[in-house]
Amino acid sequence: MNRNEIIARLMENDSTVLSFPDRGPWGDPKYRGNCSGWYQAFLIWKYKVKKFAELFAGSGTGFDVAKDMKIGYVGADLNPTPVRPGILCVNAVTDEVPIQFTDADFLFMHPPYGAEIRIPYAGSMYPDPSGELSKCDLGQMPWETFMKALNGIVMKYFASLQSGARMGILMGDVRRNGLHSMLTDIVKPGGLEQVLIKMQHNTCSGGRSYSSKNFVPIVHEYILILKKIAPYILDFQIPLKKKLDIRDSRSATWRDVVFAVLKKLGRASSLSNIYREVEGYAKAYSNPHWKDKVRQVLQMYPDFVSESRGIWSLAA
Template sequence: MRKEEIEMELAKHTDTILSFPNRGPWGDSRYRGNCSGWIPAYFINKYHAKRVAEVFAGSGTTYDVCRDMGVRYVGIDLNPNPPRDGILSMDILDDAMELPDGFYDADMVFLHPPYPSIHNVRYAGNMWQDTDGTRILRDIQEMNFEDGMKAVNHAVLRAYNAMPAGSYEVCLVGEIRAKGEYRSMMQNLAIPGILHQTFIKLQHNTVSGRRTYSGSSDFALTGHEMIAVIKKPSGYELAFVMPKRYSMDIRDSQMATWKDVVMAAVRNLGGASNNEEIYAALEHHAKAAANVNWKAKIRQTLQKLAQSGLITHVGTGQWAAA
């Protein structure tokens, strides 16, 4: 496609909702998880990028867009036989391998990582031949969500380390609902540098979009993906936000109030419970251990909860959730 035609189409998009019903003549629509070429094209145009680098180059969508827009390109993918000459075979998780020089003077790096844990999509041994039989172990698509996100974040940080100050890192990530669980890649994404802006990419013609969900489900059909644009402010600083999951018993939490823990105990004991049972439920936990008057505190909290109607006083020293 001619550069002028591309720019004319892109000029119609003025806000952070990116909707391109056609994927354009770039890359390969049969390659699973391929993205519309209009997405890299939009950001190349927006940031006036002249040198683009890409991790997870896939079927060559961004390569083809750069060719048509007259932009220099280098990409990497785990595929041992990449489909374009500007794409090198490389495992982004192998730190013994350096990124190509083109990452070090890129003004934009694009990443469209696999959506780990969607197992009906396969790269190693399916979209490309796993020639030595070991790539399947390094294929992020094959990993569970937690390991896959660690790998994706490793890729985000590696690309960021290489980028020069002032450049943009554009990450297109999916919102996954698989096997009854909803997982947001965006919410688990590492953000080095400055989160410059986020965008929503509307989904068109996806397999999940053709599915019919029962109207009674409390899930809406996923109709979008997310794009995070990160900007690198300076040369040496490596600052990043990396989401981490914390899990503990609320009775041991420093920030849970007496109202929170007593209410949790009454609810969990179920039916009617007496003071002794409520003491026992809280006794061996950090909240009680930190207060010498913990029994009095529990009784006082129970009184207040009963006054506000959240629990009911069902007999002497007997309580139930309302």
């Protein structure tokens, strides 16, 4: 496709919400999980890319786009027989970053979305007779294992970039066994320059109807744009998941704690039962007069109702 024709189409979509219903003449539409080449083209055009590096190069879409945009290209994929001559066979989990990647001014990756989305690559899109490739196929890893492996890959490849280069990560949400969001779970190195919204088209789930009234179909993905600011320093943000009992929380008020206790007990309860739920936790340790505090809270707030002497419940 002619570069000028490509740019004319891109200029019609120059915003933070990108929508390209057709995939363009690039890559293989039968390769599951790949995206329209218009998005790689947009990034190349918008960021004036001279050499485009692509991890998880898959069906060769990025190679084809870079060729039409008349810029340099290098790709890498787990596939032992890459589909384009510019794609290297690389295990992103275990292998070092190929030297050919280090002078790219833009590194793009559209990783698999973990086992929850049920799109395996090794042994499905390409042969894996020994089963060894499947062990490092992100598309076959459960979510937490997948995100840990992906975050390691992101940091490794970001560290290899030259100062001033950018990384673009195309990612989405998966709603299976709960909602899993790559945007919230992924590491974010360097400077966060932009979050683009990529509208989804022609998806397998697009024609389904859902009976649940509170079910909101997912029709978008994200493109995270990160810039390497300095040659030595790697600033990064990484999600930290913690679990804290409200009875051990310093920020929770006594009202919060007592409300949670009565909600958990689920019925009118005696003071002794309420005390038993709080005793031994940090909230009680921090106040030698914590039983007095519990009684004070019960009497102060309209959330709590005295059913009889020493018996309390939540207000209806």
